[in-house]
Amino acid sequence: MNNPKKDLLGIENLARKEIYQYLDLANNFVEVLERPIPIVPSLRGKTILTLFFEPSTRTQLSFSIAAKRLSADVVSFSRATSSVSKGETLLDTAKNIEAMKVDGVVVRHSAAGAAKYLAERLGAFVINAGDGSHEHPTQALLDLMTMKHHFSNFKDLKVLIVGDIAHSRVARSNIFGLKTLNAKVAICAPPTMIPLEIEKVGIDVFSNLDDVIGDFDVVMVLRIQLERQASGLFPSTREYRTLYGLTKERVLKMKANSIIMHPGPTNRGVEIDPDVADSNKSVILEQVKNGVAIRMAILFIHAGGKIE
Amino acid sequence: MGESEIRRALVRIVHEILEKNKGIKKLGLIGIKRRGDFIARRLAERIQESEGVKIPIGALDITLYRDDLQLVSETPIIEGTDIPFNINKKVIILVDDVLYTGRTIRAAIEEILDFGRPKAIQLVVLVDRGHRELPIQADFIGKKVPTAKNEIVDVFIKEFDGKDSVVLHYYKKGKDKVRKRRRKSRIKLHTEPKPKIKQLTITDIDKSK
Numbered sequence: 001m002n003n004p005k006k007d008l009l010g011i012e013n014l015a016r017k018e019i020y021q022y023l024d025l026a027n028n029f030v031e032v033l034e035r036p037i038p039i040v041p042s043l044r045g046k047t048i049l050t051l052f053f054e055p056s057t058r059t060q061l062s063f064s065i066a067a068k069r070l071s072a073d074v075v076s077f078s079r080a081t082s083s084v085s086k087g088e089t090l091l092d093t094a095k096n097i098e099a100m101k102v103d104g105v106v107v108r109h110s111a112a113g114a115a116k117y118l119a120e121r122l123g124a125f126v127i128n129a130g131d132g133s134h135e136h137p138t139q140a141l142l143d144l145m146t147m148k149h150h151f152s153n154f155k156d157l158k159v160l161i162v163g164d165i166a167h168s169r170v171a172r173s174n175i176f177g178l179k180t181l182n183a184k185v186a187i188c189a190p191p192t193m194i195p196l197e198i199e200k201v202g203i204d205v206f207s208n209l210d211d212v213i214g215d216f217d218v219v220m221v222l223r224i225q226l227e228r229q230a231s232g233l234f235p236s237t238r239e240y241r242t243l244y245g246l247t248k249e250r251v252l253k254m255k256a257n258s259i260i261m262h263p264g265p266t267n268r269g270v271e272i273d274p275d276v277a278d279s280n281k282s283v284i285l286e287q288v289k290n291g292v293a294i295r296m297a298i299l300f301i302h303a304g305g306k307i308e
Numbered sequence: 309m310g311e312s313e314i315r316r317a318l319v320r321i322v323h324e325i326l327e328k329n330k331g332i333k334k335l336g337l338i339g340i341k342r343r344g345d346f347i348a349r350r351l352a353e354r355i356q357e358s359e360g361v362k363i364p365i366g367a368l369d370i371t372l373y374r375d376d377l378q379l380v381s382e383t384p385i386i387e388g389t390d391i392p393f394n395i396n397k398k399v400i401i402l403v404d405d406v407l408y409t410g411r412t413i414r415a416a417i418e419e420i421l422d423f424g425r426p427k428a429i430q431l432v433v434l435v436d437r438g439h440r441e442l443p444i445q446a447d448f449i450g451k452k453v454p455t456a457k458n459e460i461v462d463v464f465i466k467e468f469d470g471k472d473s474v475v476l477h478y479y480k481k482g483k484d485k486v487r488k489r490r491r492k493s494r495i496k497l498h499t500e501p502k503p504k505i506k507q508l509t510i511t512d513i514d515k516s517k
Binding site: 027032039040304 | 373388418422423
């Protein structure tokens, strides 16, 4: 990428060419990850900070591993044991980071716009690992990469996203990315989980999963946030599974070469049945593998050089 | 170097490799992308013609191992590395088009060692132009071309550039203008095709001595 942007804050404003640059570069890192010594010295001497104000297993680990595979040093911040509990503001946290001169920050925060806030104040590059319900660009990029491995062409690719769309940054980022790449996106969810006026973005909306599941190349299932049951968005996990869960019967209706995706972690038996999650239509573990490769590509591009 | 000289040099190199290693046992070829890769494939073909056996071959992209990644302004394009054989205990014949500072070869050696432990690495280059910045040497050389630092050696490979040739030219200081290389002794110009750039042939260099 010529003159890459300093930060990766979201997919909404990424051009098609930029998305492809990440995807193509990531394929090289897939090869590196399969070597006997899956490490390259490209980011030696760089320090990456993972700044996670919200809990995460896979994203944080994925970024740590990606940075280490590039020979970078990784330091981690975990909210629970940090001074945030003493009331330190995000701004002060940022200023302290700046003073310690890390090269890059990967941040996850419950407030939308937190990544942008930091990016504007830090010389280090900032990668958004999820900001509230706004965006989760690295997840969308790894999802796009996985889709590309199975379908090679995004134009007219039919993608169905099932689940709590309204509260999902994964859904938002994927929708932005897929629209930029001219795929056909549709969503299926109970009415309580459908964002208002989403049809205006050019997306089909369905509430009956059985009617439409046979028309799609990719079915992406989102995690049901069980805490939302308490706020009345769905009556019970059993009812959710009956109407919207990806069961074996529903999978049998799917197209021949279609794939099932899930950003994880899965609630087995709620939004997806265990035997479906483990079936050969499911590419969930591929997504995780691709996640490391795409994050290596992202770190490589954003940590990359300038003429000195 | 013209097409026939390149061909003869490669034939000679293949014989030198087979002679030094007493045959093809334990040999593996690795070409450095992009042009070294094509040269390595030609060597593989000649070895197969000569010995009747295919030796394993791979291709290396050294971009991720460069020592100047912080100095390039654009994200480098990576073509990818493909080493489809086990390199442990093999004699690896590493192939590149031009040997200059030696930094590319240093990066290539480091990358190869991440794939395993070869018995030895021997280096083939089409052109050695001097000016080493690291203690690196070639074991098999197509042609040694003494150059000044402001001169440029361009290698063209048929599979990639449409023709086989090695061309030497230089830019005048401060201006992007190609000039004829001036030498005190008389040199016959190679007139076919009529280039603006002087193509040096083996006979020219010998005559000028």
